[in-house]
Amino acid sequence: MSAYDVIVAGAGPAGSMAARLLAEGGARVLLLDKQRFPRDKPCGGGVTLRAAALQDIDLSPVIERTIHGTRFTLRLGEAFDRHFEGPLSYMTQRSRLDAYLAERAAEAGAEFHDGEALREIDPALNGASPSSRTVRTDHDAYTTRVLIGADGANGLVGRTLGLRTEFEEAVALEGNVRYTADTAADWADVVGLDLGGMAGGYGWVFPKEDHLNVGVGCWKYAGFTLRPKLFELSRRYGFAESSVEKLRGHHLPVRVPGSRIARGGVAVVGDAAGLVDPLSGEGIHMAFASGRLAAEEALRVLSGEAADMSGYEAAVDRELQTELTVSRQLQEIFTFAPPPYMAMMRRSDMFWRFFCHLIRGELTYLDFVRMIGPLRLGMDFFAGVAEKRRLGRVQSGLRLMAAAGR
Ligand SMILES: Cc1cc2nc3c(=O)[nH]c(=O)nc-3n(C[C@H](O)[C@H](O)[C@H](O)COP(=O)(O)OP(=O)(O)OC[C@H]3O[C@@H](n4cnc5c(N)ncnc54)[C@H](O)[C@@H]3O)c2cc1C
Secondary structure, rough: EEEEEEEEEOOOOHHHHHHHHHHHHHEEEEEEOOOOOOOOOOOOOOOEHHOOOOOOOOHHHHOEEOOOOEEEEEEOOOOOOEEEEOOOEEEOOOOHHHHHHHHHHHHOOEEEEEEEEEEOOOOHHHHHOOOOOOEEEEOEEEEEEEEEEEOOOOOHHHHHOOOOOOOOEOOOOOOEEOOOOHHHHHHHOOOEEEEEEEEOOOEEEOOOOEEEEHHHHHHHHHHHHHHHHHHHHHOOOOOOOHHHHEEEEEEEEEEOOOOOOOEEEEEEEEEEHHHOOOOOOHHHHHHHHHHHHHHHHHHHHOOOOOOOOHHHHHHHHHHHHHHHHHHHHHHHHHHHHHHHHHHHHHHHHHHHHHHHHHHHHOOOHHHHHHHHHHHHHHHHHHHHHHHHHHHHHHHHHHHHHHHHHH
């Protein structure tokens, strides 16, 4: 039975980041993924500048477009474009990005087994004093001191080890549209964002090398609207329903602050920990960030500096969750009444530039809170009211549906 210091289950952006940094730090690492690579994953493939900045490797071999602006619409109405003098985000395809990141982890010394799923974990691995324990895959059995669950939304590691990370669930649906000569030039360096038309989410048009990715996301309870909304968005931009190919959907888990993401020798990262940014729906940024924090803590456990992985949870709460909590509040406030914010996006350079600096990583949500000073109290209040109103509407909608079904 082969022995490792750390096993990382899942080779998405979170897992490959953790595996590469651990291997670079001298650990014996096994990176597993149940799928054969290259594999696709439902995702818009937008990597913001702030996300890319967390990688200390060159992503340019897998970048298909560099985005400098946004084409905004409010509920699929009139469009307006805003441009920035520098890049805002990169467009890739997950089949390419994830294979590339897993290769870099392997190059750094991690053993990468694709097409091998984690199946069973010795529950003692999350005990108070973690020691080497057995995990089983569908091919073999291994021992490890630390297990990092990077196995995505609804991953096995969190479920099996009773971490019971609590999520608020969002869902998204996307498809691809082939370019025509006109659309390729029209979307050369802008993304389309349609705001205000989805419960808690938005619609997007993301340009890739040989196609456009179109998608919509919202809270799970409004999931039944995804399909009609995706086709409405496609038609709005002149793409016939029949031209939207490869429809695929997936969950976007949003962590309830304070819920468990580490215990003993086990930690969950990325989507497995629910670290999606609620306002932007962006998950790659926090997948990189949490993969990095988990690798740092695992190296401390291996060197005897830390007794277990609990320092990882504390670091996420301190460095990432504080950001995500503000994002969650802004999401409630924005979706309560989008028109005034869209008007500001159109007319106020300050507002637009703040948005650009945020996705470039030059400002953070906490910087925004510092900038508004005592108005923070108003923000807390308004976000609370907006959330209560939304939940009230959802409850009455569900009651009406139940009454209609009776
Ligand atoms: C439709 C849609 C569009 C999105 N668009 C964007 C976007 O444009 N930009 C952005 O930043 N975020 C986007 N997101 C969010 C983003 O895709 C995720 O947040 C991100 O993939 C999380 O990365 P991860 O490494 O945590 O998990 P994943 O990328 O989900 O990787 C998990 C991996 O674990 C593997 N796995 C699962 N179970 C096992 C097992 N038992 N054993 C071994 N391996 C296992 C899976 O095969 C998978 O490869 C989008 C999400 C959706 C649903």
